[in-house]
Amino acid sequence: MHHTRSERIVLRRRRAGLVETVPCTVRYLGPEDHAEAANFHGRIAEEIGDEALFSADNAISETLGGHGRALAFFDGDHMVCFRSVSYAPSEVEPAVHDLEITGMDDHVAVMDFCVIDSAFRGNNLQQISYYLMESIVYADNKNILYTTVSPKNIYSLANVLDCGFCIEDLKRKYGGTLRFILAKRLDVPMAVATRSHREVRLHDVRATHDILAEGYLGYKLRHRSRGMVILYGKPIA
Numbered sequence: 001m002h003h004t005r006s007e008r009i010v011l012r013r014r015r016a017g018l019v020e021t022v023p024c025t026v027r028y029l030g031p032e033d034h035a036e037a038a039n040f041h042g043r044i045a046e047e048i049g050d051e052a053l054f055s056a057d058n059a060i061s062e063t064l065g066g067h068g069r070a071l072a073f074f075d076g077d078h079m080v081c082f083r084s085v086s087y088a089p090s091e092v093e094p095a096v097h098d099l100e101i102t103g104m105d106d107h108v109a110v111m112d113f114c115v116i117d118s119a120f121r122g123n124n125l126q127q128i129s130y131y132l133m134e135s136i137v138y139a140d141n142k143n144i145l146y147t148t149v150s151p152k153n154i155y156s157l158a159n160v161l162d163c164g165f166c167i168e169d170l171k172r173k174y175g176g177t178l179r180f181i182l183a184k185r186l187d188v189p190m191a192v193a194t195r196s197h198r199e200v201r202l203h204d205v206r207a208t209h210d211i212l213a214e215g216y217l218g219y220k221l222r223h224r225s226r227g228m229v230i231l232y233g234k235p236i237a
């Protein structure tokens with residue numbers, strides 16, 4: 001995707017009793033997009049009430065001001081998907097700490113958030129926007145990507161795992177709420193043994209801590225008749 005031009009993409013938009021295809025555009029954002037990006041983000045954060053998404057105004061300013069990258073999809077003039085990645089020390093330092101990779105700060109990008117208008121959910125935009133962003137972040141010489149996801153956010157968790165992130169930890173963040181700590185390393189091929197995988201219930205905190213302490217990584221979210229589980233596998237060196 002070009003840095004200044006928009007690319008055209010036709011998406012499905014849902015309305016009451018109707019699903020229609022609409023021509024949309026996608027482009028990278030700059031400081032001039034701040035007001036619209038902050039408004040859109042604020043609206044979605046309000047709707048879902050995810051603690052980690054609140055008070056992101058500073059983060060958005062920093063990112064659009066050059067300490068990261070952001071892109072958005074538009075339906076006409078309306079923003080319908082906004083993804084932001086931070087390179088700011090205030091975000092990278094806690095990530096380096098969580099991943100226990102002291103000294104790697106220059107190579108870490110924090111995948112801050114992806115927010116999508118509800119009429120445009122189901123277009124796989126979380127994954128599409130991730131891959132668009134991955135290539136630009138890699139070109140910026142960042143090869144360790146970090147993110148956190150609430151165990152309550154199953155849609156996001158499924159997508160983040162499907163994009164190749166692995167669960168490395170589960171800890172309390174942002175005012176004490178539980179978050180999975182996930183990472184994807186772009187220069188180190190990641191291999192997890194699946195035949196001997198183990199399944200842990202999504203909300204079983206103790207079992208999750210136990211399996212992570214044994215060195216397993218979480219790589220897949222699955223629906224089972226007894227509820228949702230995470231599949232964990234041992235990394236192969």
Ligand SMILES: CC(C)(COP(=O)(O)OP(=O)(O)OC[C@H]1O[C@@H](n2cnc3c(N)ncnc32)[C@H](O)[C@@H]1OP(=O)(O)O)[C@@H](O)C(=O)NCCC(=O)NCCS
Pocket residue numbers: 044048050053112113114115116117120121122123124125126127153155156159
């Ligand atoms: C998480 C999120 C980005 C995923 O959006 P997406 O990429 O459009 O999701 P998918 O294309 O993978 O959706 C798969 C299915 O789940 C449904 N779905 C996705 N998110 C949903 C949600 N929050 N609530 C209900 N259903 C949802 C989709 O409609 C689709 O259903 P379909 O198969 O019947 O069409 C989006 O739900 C969202 O913006 N949520 C609020 C912000 C958020 O939590 N962001 C992630 C953390 S920063």
